[in-house]
Amino acid sequence: MSETDSRPTDFIREIVAQDVKAGKYGGRVHTRFPPEPNGYLHIGHAKSICLNFGIAQEFGGLCNLRFDDTNPTKESEEYVQSIQRDVKWLGFDWEDRLFYASDYFEQLYQFAVLLIKKGKAYVDSLSAEEIRHYRGTLTEPGKESPYRSRSVEENLDLFARMRAGEFRDGEHVLRAKIDMASPNLNLRDPTLYRIRHATHHRTGDTWCIYPTYDFAHPLSDSIEGITHSLCTLEFEDHRPLYDWVLTECEVACHSQQIEFARLNLTYTVLSKRKLLELVEEGHVAGWNDPRLPTLMGLRRRGYTPEAIRRFCEHIGIAKRDSVVEMGLLEHFLREDLNRRAPRVMAVLRPLRLVIDNYPEGQVEELDAMNNPEDPSMGTRRIPFSRELYIEQDDFREDPPPKFYRLAPGQEVRLRYAYIVRCVDVVKDPHTGAVVEVHCTYDPATRSGSGQSQRKVKGTIHWVSALHALPAEVRLYDALFTVPHPGEENEGRDYRSFLNPRSLEILTSCKVEPSLKGAAPESRFQFERLGYFCVDAFDSSENRLVFNRTVALRDSWAKIEKTQQTR
């Protein structure tokens, strides 16, 4: 299917296209991605990043990276660094346009002075609690503060002294003078500046007053010449305030705020608060835990930036609240990995298989394709010998119907090797469990040895016992057991839906020798199992550790499941 006739479009791109056509902003398109450096980026941010950078690209415009760092008590340099790393990894480039709201503190201060001079802002000396009280409720109008009528001179003096550090935190704030009776609570004299004697990660102790989001954001947009300021739905009723600030500050560029619905995903949570709790309470191993929807978690899990971008393109942009199925994300992941990941053979739960009629001590080097989807990826040689490991799941002593794998008396193909028939099993005398399978092979059935071969229903993967490398494999599953853990499910807290089986560590896995020295973060398809990547932190030359990125679609599992429910 061609990408051009199914070109993704949405209401925001329509607005931008109209604006360009109408010559608004001189036909310019300039967006920005404005994270607050108070946490790590997750897949929800990826949606916004792809939108903002994507629109800029499509319309021949620019997109800035701007840190919205107006609250020194919550922000830090570490987040600034990790956010930049994640945006780059996702594949976007802000070139020389890395900005900080804190770059504009002096200009912002001057805008505040302008508002005071125009009689549009005043210093309030009510306490936080009193302000809340004066604000009124959803249904009742607020009351005006007794300090609302201070003179311009007094306000100027007080505001200068706030900046000079003459007051303690909370003693005064600067407020916009709008309308205490507005049905939109955001317009009931919102706070523009507050006193915070805190060290800022970039401006240090230069300032002890800091602008609020509602004041800093529109002005930062305007200063950078942002044309379309895209944000999420919860800011919709801040838009009148956004416009008020730009109008009253008499700026040259009046940016346009447009809101869209944030991303939600099934079987996970995407709120900063919940993510933080999962990390801090130790439910996961850290921000880069492969079970987390954080960009660093997905990266460690083995997700590709391309898959995430394709996902973001295809979920669309709209205004209705929605929850996208995790399966869709996995679909784009598999689609990408299927095309690119080299195939290897690995056995997760080994079962010894002995070929009784295969010469002892003989080793054959068999040719295997690195990727049947892409012959240009070439071939490699895999050692084959008398003793192998196969997957425990690939043998059944009492095979159910349609079990095309190995069972007593049954034949199966060993991938890239021979057809074998199971002739005997060895059991543990105590548990009765099958610990070894004996087969005979048919030398005439070697892979590629002829065309008119015998056909068998099943093909299974294997590794040579003598040549296999030991490995640890971490199997990941959904973090939660229910599709919507964040919602109040019968009044239960989301934590009670944590999946106790979200991580399973297998330590006695066997992988083919070509995996020796596999590079950190490199990705493979373990044939018939799934996609796996070399863990970036715990894997080394002499200790291979793989993370399962996503399993292959498993139609046998479906058949088996329906058999059981009957």
Added chain:
RNA sequence: UGGGGGAUCGUCUAGCGGCAGGACGUCAGACUCUGGAUCUGACUGCCCAGGUUCGAAUCCUGGUCCCCCAGCCA
């Protein structure tokens, strides 16, 4: 309750007065030295009630349900 938004297949999304379409998913089949991939077919939807119109998912009226707002967070 005041204000701001939103309701289209199971899920996400298109439609802009003229045959409700795509993707994921699900089911059935083909093919296959990965029960993968690929291919074929099927599946299910306009929140409700009125109205305007030759014709309504779309326009009008009235409902219903869902989300957001009472930070000196963003």
